Amino acid sequence: MLILPVLILPIASAASEFSYPRTLDHPWDHSPITVYIDNKSVPPHYSPSYYTQIEKALEYWEGGGNGKLNYTPVFEIVDSEKADIRIRWVENLERNASAPSGVAGYTTPWIDNGRFVRVDMLLGIGDYQGTEWIRYDDETMLVLAKHELGHALGLEHSNDKQDIMYPDxxxxxxxxxxxxxxxxxxxxxxxxxxxxxxxxxxxxxxxxxxxxxxx
Ligand SMILES: [Zn+2]
Structure with a gap:
């Protein structure tokens, strides 16, 4: 019993270097959270494998994600734009949408009475490296989808570089x-x-x- 605090203290002080802020602790007042993935009006260089990355990212958060949620989300993919989370792809977020420059994904939660009522998510499928436009591979899309879904679940940016909510x-x-x-x-x-x-x-x-x- 006396040894225990000695063992715990170094771990606790190391953990406190990082922060994992939340927009809301419990953003959704219902379950499952419905998700609409727009794979109909897609940009020219869209790859059907991106859809799979969204599914994997949903499973990631259903399985606990980065461990920083106070709840376990359950998702249901629906074929209706009235879904809680609406995901769309654009060719290049910087040039196609009114997002700040240098942004690969953009998530907008609509909040009413302390709850999310809807979340709109825009995912770029590539960006300019110099003058050349490079399409994201599946791995990049998966990281991007996990990160943006983290916002849709109430998480903000972490200062922990190993965390999926690190902004870079x-x-x-x-x-x-x-x-x-x-x-x-x-x-x-x-x-x-x-x-x-x-x-x-x-x-x-x-x-x-x-x-x-x-x-
Ligand atoms: Zn972010």
Missing amino acids: YKQKDNVNSLMSEYGSLLLVAAYAVLAIIVFFAVSRLLMKKKDKRLR
């Missing part, structure tokens, strides 16, 4: 790959200090170039 998924991905490669470099040799510094510099440069924000 490209940077998050780069940080992950950087850490795993950095780990293997350490295994190879201690002589590689210079190489690591160069690797870091290049990664940081790429990170800045690829910077893409989620809203």
Whole structure:
């Protein structure tokens, strides 16, 4: 009994470095939450596999998601635009919709009496990297869908880079790959200090170039 607080304290202080704010603790007053996925009026470069990513993202949150919800959501995909959550794709969010620049996904919750009454979600399917337009792959769409659904469930942005609600998924991905490669470099040799510094510099440069924000 005396040892227990000693064991818990370091964990508690580490966890408090990050915040996981919520727009509302219980945004939906009913269950299931209905979802309309518009796969009829889609942009030219839409891939049918994006629909599957939405389904996977819904399952992610039904299975507990990032563990920061006070409730367990249950979704029902419906074929009606009167759904609670309405998801649409656009070719490029920055140029096709009135969203702030540099945004890949955009979620608008409509709140009445302290509850969400409707959530509109716009997902871009690609963006310009320099002058070239690059279509998102399924993995990117899945991350984007998970993140935007987090907003539709009442979560706001986290300052935890490992959390799905961190607002910069490209940077998050780069940080992950950087850490795993950095780990293997350490295994190879201690002589590689210079190489690591160069690797870091290049990664940081790429990170800045690829910077893409989620809203
Ligand atoms: Zn966001």
